[in-house]
Amino acid sequence: MRVTTVFNRIFGVPGASVASVSFTDQGLVLGLRRRFRLLTCPCGQRGSARYDGSVRRWRHLDCGACSVWLEAEIRRVDCRACGRVRTEVVPWARPGARHTRDFEDVVGWLAQRMDKSGVARLLRCSWEAVDGIVRRVVDDHLDDARLDGLYRIGVDEISYKRGHHYLTVVADHDNGGRVVWIGEGRSREVFEEFFDELGDERAAQLVAITMDASPTYMPVAADRAPNAAICLDPFHIIKWTNEALDSVYRYHPTPPAMSGKDWRRTRYALRAGKERLKREHRAIVNGLRRGRYHIGRAWELKEQLRSLYRRIKPHRARPHLKAWITTAKRSRIPQFRTLATRLEKHFDAITAAVELGLSNSRLEGINSKIRVIQRRGYGHPSADSLAAMIYLCIGGITITLPTQR
Numbered sequence: 001m002r003v004t005t006v007f008n009r010i011f012g013v014p015g016a017s018v019a020s021v022s023f024t025d026q027g028l029v030l031g032l033r034r035r036f037r038l039l040t041c042p043c044g045q046r047g048s049a050r051y052d053g054s055v056r057r058w059r060h061l062d063c064g065a066c067s068v069w070l071e072a073e074i075r076r077v078d079c080r081a082c083g084r085v086r087t088e089v090v091p092w093a094r095p096g097a098r099h100t101r102d103f104e105d106v107v108g109w110l111a112q113r114m115d116k117s118g119v120a121r122l123l124r125c126s127w128e129a130v131d132g133i134v135r136r137v138v139d140d141h142l143d144d145a146r147l148d149g150l151y152r153i154g155v156d157e158i159s160y161k162r163g164h165h166y167l168t169v170v171a172d173h174d175n176g177g178r179v180v181w182i183g184e185g186r187s188r189e190v191f192e193e194f195f196d197e198l199g200d201e202r203a204a205q206l207v208a209i210t211m212d213a214s215p216t217y218m219p220v221a222a223d224r225a226p227n228a229a230i231c232l233d234p235f236h237i238i239k240w241t242n243e244a245l246d247s248v249y250r251y252h253p254t255p256p257a258m259s260g261k262d263w264r265r266t267r268y269a270l271r272a273g274k275e276r277l278k279r280e281h282r283a284i285v286n287g288l289r290r291g292r293y294h295i296g297r298a299w300e301l302k303e304q305l306r307s308l309y310r311r312i313k314p315h316r317a318r319p320h321l322k323a324w325i326t327t328a329k330r331s332r333i334p335q336f337r338t339l340a341t342r343l344e345k346h347f348d349a350i351t352a353a354v355e356l357g358l359s360n361s362r363l364e365g366i367n368s369k370i371r372v373i374q375r376r377g378y379g380h381p382s383a384d385s386l387a388a389m390i391y392l393c394i395g396g397i398t399i400t401l402p403t404q405r
Helices: 003-011 101-113 115-122 127-141 188-198 220-224 233-252 262-272 279-291 291-308 316-331 335-346 345-354 361-377 381-396
Strands: 017-025 028-034 052-063 066-079 084-087 152-161 165-172 179-184 206-212 230-231
Touching: 003 017, 028 052, 052 101, 101 115, 101 127, 101 233, 101 381, 115 127, 115 230, 127 381, 152 361, 152 381, 165 233, 165 381, 179 188, 179 381, 188 220, 188 361, 220 361, 230 233, 230 345, 233 262, 233 291, 233 335, 233 345, 233 381, 262 279, 262 291, 279 291, 291 316, 291 335, 316 335, 316 361, 335 345, 361 381
Parallel strands: 028 066, 152 206, 206 230
Antiparallel strands: 017 028, 052 066, 066 084, 152 165, 165 179
């Protein structure tokens, strides 16, 4: 059996066969002979008109401890569709890459599970090469079809750099909660870019959009997706309630004999859910309800609002919230009267979250995963680099290893 036949069976380079084998200072170099004559432009146009050509090497997967390089002639084509001269596409590598598809797929698979420095050391390449490969792999797997079939989505922002630098993240509540779109910034214009890419036809299919009560996203969602119900995250509603309760607690002075530790214990007893109170905390709350009316009444209002998300059936959400708002306005507690006015403004969005059983917790979980990606990579040079890693790890991208084909 000839040496070239052995290497053809070992590597199986698509669209070419091994014509020569040589050992150099850089490693093993395999000269390729093409099996095709037509030239393919990156735009997809095929033809036989050649502009010029040169010899190029592509880094391939190592063979044992030896680096492997594929060497072949690569040509440029004067593409009529593009209106300019472009380098042809070869089957064994992505456009513009100096690494083979097999090498880049292995890098992408490893980058989903470990840091880029570790990948670079394992495969004997530079950190910058790994970063560029991740972007190419993501670009190769992402397409406009990822925005098809969206019905329930969530949107949230996350800070990725000091100095108020944010990313807007849109995720699908179905299909495993994958990230479908990332934009740099957290402005209305950024969220408009998502709907521009989504298109009016697909935007009309949206049923629900979950978010926090930020005024940045709500007007855009109401304007660009009129058929979708805006659902405010329950966590933020209860957060507003606890802030109002804290304000009541601070406004009414504590007894002079209360120490700092007792003050913090009392505050915890007020903020914690009724079902989570221990005996000592329950005694504190009962004492406040008997001796300090405003604080006890504020605690009762907080628990009544929590019932909206815990015990009230979806079809009773609207009457329950309406009754709570009326009670809060009549409570003579300024903080809860202000809160009632605020909740009344977002009445439909709050009740829609209960009726549809949705929250923004999936986006909060995604933000936690993004933090892990940031810490694992010890930072990223740009927003595009971080966005590529987010798509790679949380965007539902499945990479097939060369050994699994």
